Structure formats: structure tokens, C-alpha cells
Amino acid sequence: MMILRRAPRSIALTATAVIGALALSACGGSSSAKGSDGKLDVVASFYPMEFLAAQIGGEHVKITDLTAAGVEPHELELTAKQVGAVQKADAVLYLKGLQPTVDQAVGQSHAKHLVDATAAGPLVDHHLDEGTEEGEGHHHEGPAGDPHIWLDPTRYAAVARSVGAEFAKADPEHAADYTRNTDDLVNRLTALDQQFQDGLRNVKSRTFVTSHAAFGYLAEHYGLTQVAINGVDPEAEPTPARLAEVQKAARDNGATTIFFETLVSPKLADTVAKDLGLKTAVLDPIEGIKPPAGGAAADDYLTIMKQNLANLQAALGATS
Numbered sequence: 001m002m003i004l005r006r007a008p009r010s011i012a013l014t015a016t017a018v019i020g021a022l023a024l025s026a027c028g029g030s031s032s033a034k035g036s037d038g039k040l041d042v043v044a045s046f047y048p049m050e051f052l053a054a055q056i057g058g059e060h061v062k063i064t065d066l067t068a069a070g071v072e073p074h075e076l077e078l079t080a081k082q083v084g085a086v087q088k089a090d091a092v093l094y095l096k097g098l099q100p101t102v103d104q105a106v107g108q109s110h111a112k113h114l115v116d117a118t119a120a121g122p123l124v125d126h127h128l129d130e131g132t133e134e135g136e137g138h139h140h141e142g143p144a145g146d147p148h149i150w151l152d153p154t155r156y157a158a159v160a161r162s163v164g165a166e167f168a169k170a171d172p173e174h175a176a177d178y179t180r181n182t183d184d185l186v187n188r189l190t191a192l193d194q195q196f197q198d199g200l201r202n203v204k205s206r207t208f209v210t211s212h213a214a215f216g217y218l219a220e221h222y223g224l225t226q227v228a229i230n231g232v233d234p235e236a237e238p239t240p241a242r243l244a245e246v247q248k249a250a251r252d253n254g255a256t257t258i259f260f261e262t263l264v265s266p267k268l269a270d271t272v273a274k275d276l277g278l279k280t281a282v283l284d285p286i287e288g289i290k291p292p293a294g295g296a297a298a299d300d301y302l303t304i305m306k307q308n309l310a311n312l313q314a315a316l317g318a319t320s
Contacts, residue, residue: 039059039060039062040060040062040090040091040167040170041062041090041091042057042063042089042090042092043063043085043089043091043092043111044094045095046067046073046076046287047073047287047301048117048150049093049095049115049117050063050065051300051301052185053093055181055184056160056163058181060174060177061167064085066078066082066085066086066102067099067288069289069290070289070290070291072263072264072287072288073098073288074098076101076102077101078105082105083105083108086108087105087108087111090113090170091113091114091115091166092106092111092113093115093163094115094117095147096119097147112170113166113169113170115163115166117149117159117162118149120155120159120161121158122145123145123149124146124216125146148214148215148216149217150286150301151214151215151305152217152220152221153189153193154189154193155217156189156301157185160186160189161186164179165182192302192306196221196222197222199309199312199313200223200309200313200318202318202320203313203316203319204316204317205253205255206223206224207227207255208224208225208227208255208315209229209246209249209255209257209272210227210228210229210258210283211258211259211260211264211266211269212229213226213228215283224316228246229242229243229246229258229268229272230242243272251276255276255315256278256279257273257311257314257315258278259280259281259315260281260283261284261285262282262290263287263288263290281315283311286301286305
């Protein structure tokens with residue numbers, strides 16, 4: 001039984017969406033290997049999947065991201081148009097169990113080329129339900145464990161390999177390009193992994209405190225300990241017992257920083273930090289990318305992960 005953040009207001013797709021999807025599917029007729037523009041029609045469920053599709057597919061794919069930029073993905077409810085896009089896609093990239101409405105749309109689709117990110121490696125239970133109020137987390141159908149696999153570059157590389165292989169099957173004409181792009185991305189992820197290994201080798205503390213438990217794979221891979229104020233829901237009210245545990249862990253491990261994320265309010269992290277006399281900083285779970293402001297260059301998975309590394313090094317007292 002999978003534990004995820006917050007159950008969407010309506011897990012089932014609305015009747016309107018389903019009916020609309022069927023109408024769109026009927027109008028579209030049978031799907032071909034490519035769209036009318038000659039490109040592979042790819043649907044990605046949220047940003048980490050969209051990034052892989054863009055990096056590996058390049059000019060040969062047209063991507064629809066179901067989760068808009070800056071939107072927290074766990075509560076996504078699909079429109080009829082989006083369900084229709086899933087129905088007609090040549091390939092769908094998603095993470096089973098993360099977004100229930102996406103899972104349902106995929107189950108109803110006829111897409112021949114599906115990449116479920118959870119199939120790249122076994123998921124791990126990182127105690128995502130600890131510290132929550134009544135209900136002890138949210139239960140959901142799907143594979144058991146923590147879904148945030150993309151925050152470990154080595155696990156993310158395994159998903160990239162799956163995407164590249166599936167694109168090559170869907171579009172054999174450009175298989176060599178997909179293979180080359182996959183190899184290039186895996187090499188960059190391998191280099192990123194080495195940067196984390198080197199950057200976190202010598203630190204004063206190996207424990208960090210964050211607003212919610214999104215960083216279990218990252219902590220596990222780099223020999224760190226994640227202390228999360230909340231489990232799956234960063235906006236939930238933690239129990240008094242959990243707050244006491246977090247405060248004790250922060251003091252015992254010499255924490256300097258309480259981390260919060262970009263797509264939710266930092267209020268809880270600010271409150272805990274103020275009570276302990278600590279700083280706050282961002283540790284981004286990269287579930288979505290906020291649009292750049294003022295003409296600034298857009299960030300991507302790699303640039304944000306490097307900023308996460310810098311923020312962890314500062315908080316943990318890294319030395320060269």
C-alpha cells in the first residue's frame with residue numbers, strides 16, 4: 001500500500017473528463033507511430049518525466065506536460081483535454097502511484113509505449129507517514145514506498161535508460177539519436193552523482209532537517225540522515241510529539257538550517273527555525289519548476305540539484 005502526500009480532492013476522473021476523453025479519442029481515430037508533424041507525441045506526467053523526455057527525445061518529440069510549471073503535482077486533476085492527450089499519445093512517461101488521476105488515464109489509454117518510472121528499481125519505505133495528524137499519512141493504491149526516486153541521480157539515470165529504450169522502440173528511425181542522447185544524459189547524471197559524493201564527503205554533520213520527507217533516496221545514497229517535520233504533506237500540521245522529536249534531533253546533531261521547498265509555503269519551516277534560533281534555506285524536491293522571473297535563464301533538473309548540493313554543504317558544514 002503506497003503512502004503519498006495528500007489525496008486529491010477527487011481521485012476518480014470526473015464524468016465530464018471521461019466522456020470528453022472518449023470523444024477526443026473517437027475523433028482521433030487510430031494512433032500512428034508519429035504525429036502529423038513527424039514527431040513522436042509524448043505525454044509526461046510531471047516535470048522530472050518531462051525533463052527526461054526533452055533531453056532524450058530532442059527534436060524528434062513533441063511533449064505535453066500534464067502538470068503546469070509551478071504547480072504542486074500531487075493534487076493534479078486532469079481536464080478532458082489532458083485525458084484525451086494521454087489517450088492519443090505515442091508514449092506516456094509517468095510515475096505510478098504519484099498522481100492517481102494520471103494512473104487512471106493511463107489505465108484507460110491505448111498507448112503502446114509506456115514508461116513507469118517505478119519499474120526502474122524497487123521503491124523504499126522512508127517512513128513517509130511519520131509525524132502526521134489523524135490518519136497517519138495518506139494511503140493509496142500502487143507500489144509501496146517513497147516515490148521521490150529522481151532525487152538520487154543514479155536511480156534517475158536508470159529511468160533515463162528506460163525512456164531511451166522505449167523511444168527507440170516507438171521511433172526506430174531515430175533510435176541512434178535516442179541512444180546517443182540517453183548516453184549523454186546518463187554521463188551528466190553520473191558526473192552529478194560524483195559531485196555529490198565529493199561535496200558531501202567531509203561534513204561536520206550528516207543530519208539535515210527538512211519540512212517534508214522527500215529526500216530519503218538522496219540521504220540514503222550519500223550517507224546522510226533526513227529528519228522531516230512532516231511525512232508526505234509539507235502543509236500538514238505535525239503532531240506536538242513530532243515537533244519535539246525534530247527539535248531534539250536538530251539540537252543533538254548541531255543543525256544550523258531548516259530546509260523548505262519552493263512550491264509550498266515556508267511558514268512551518270520558518271516557525272521551527274525561529275523556535276530553535278536557526279536559519280532557513282531551500283532544498284528543492286524538483287517536482288515542478290517555477291517559471292523564471294525578469295528574463296532570467298530557466299533552471300532545470302541539473303542546475304537545481306547543484307544548488308541543492310551547495311545548500312546542503314553550507315548547512316552541514318562541508319570542508320574541502
